[in-house]
Amino acid sequence: MEHVSYAVADRIATVTLSRPEARNGYTVRMSDELAAAFDEADRDPAVRVVVLTGAGNDFCVGADLSAGGLDLPEAGERWDEPAGRCSMRIFAMDKPVIAAIRGAAVGAGSTIVLPADFRLAATDARFGFVFSRRGLYPEGASTWFLPRLVGLGRAMDWMVSGRVFGAAEALAAGMVHSLHEPAEVLDRAYELAGELIRTTAPVSVAVIRQMLYRMSPLDSPLPVQRLDSRLIAGSVHNPDTAEGILSFLQRRDPQWTGEVPKNLPPDLPWR
The missing domain is CATH 1.10.12.10 (Lyase 2-enoyl-coa Hydratase, Chain  A, domain 2)
Structure with a gap:
């Protein structure tokens, strides 16, 4: 793997977006490596919980189109857009997934975490479903996941306007479960994972x-x-x-x- 790292310790698999020099800009390669990492975690009986996070100060700033484009299909060919390759794999997981999010989580950074079982955010986290402001369309089946988390009215607000919003607003709407200091959010995710392993x-x-x-x-x-x-x-x-x-x-x-x-x-x- 080049754009994602994968490690297992204490029955927890940590899947890390690993392009900190590009603020974890999302690529087609990253999407396929994420799907492969979640496949590995789901197959491994030693893994009980998966923690999804990003290296550096940002979770993911969205698509990095400078890193090779979208790998678009030929006419008539079935094609899965990159964010959905990750989000739908998380949806199908047999093991709980905890997202630990700090800094920017925009575009794909917001959509791929929606199917996670728990979303823990740092107080400096910023989210945005910015597709309407780029002349694009939502990805990762986010128009299915987001209204189930925050209600149709709030999903309309965020997706139609495409505005970026902070961690406190995400918490109040129910998109994230808890807020933590940036240096602590990953530790809190591991604590939650340990509790799930011990008690469930x-x-x-x-x-x-x-x-x-x-x-x-x-x-x-x-x-x-x-x-x-x-x-x-x-x-x-x-x-x-x-x-x-x-x-x-x-x-x-x-x-x-x-x-x-x-x-x-x-x-x-x-x-």
Whole structure:
């Protein structure tokens, strides 16, 4: 990898946008390396949580068109725009993703973090869906993700105007979960990752995050309740269910044995 770095420690995979000299300007190569990094994290049973961050003082200033263009398709060829290659891979993850954001997070820097489970921002973070001001269109399926986080009215405001806004506004709208000093935001992300590893069952987390994304938009709760019933009935054969209950009764930390993707329940409708 040249535009992204990948490292694993303490069951946490850290995926870092690694072009600090260009303020992590987003490239086609970066998009493909990000997708590959998330593929690797999802396959590795030793990884429980992924932290996504940027090297240097900025998360990502958006597309760097000076670094080779968009790799546009030939006529009739199927093509996935670069931000979506990352955001849709995060959407499909079976493991939670925590974005740790500082400095500029504009364009792709705003869109690729929307499917993350948690977005922790530094107080100096600045966001912007600036496409209308460049004569472009939103990317990374952001017109699907953003209204689900902040509501249609706020999404209209940010996307139609294309204005840049600060971390406090992002927090108030629900786009980010918490604010931290710039030097502390990555440490707070690792603390949250450690808590998830210690307290939550990996198979449960994998199923829950996909149920929220894939079942909540349905126009009826009936298929969701049927899936709930199948999953709960099958949990009698799940050792992590027994361990979760026993550790609660014994007032100790659980020792999870389930692995993702190995022990995911069969017949999940999205798999």
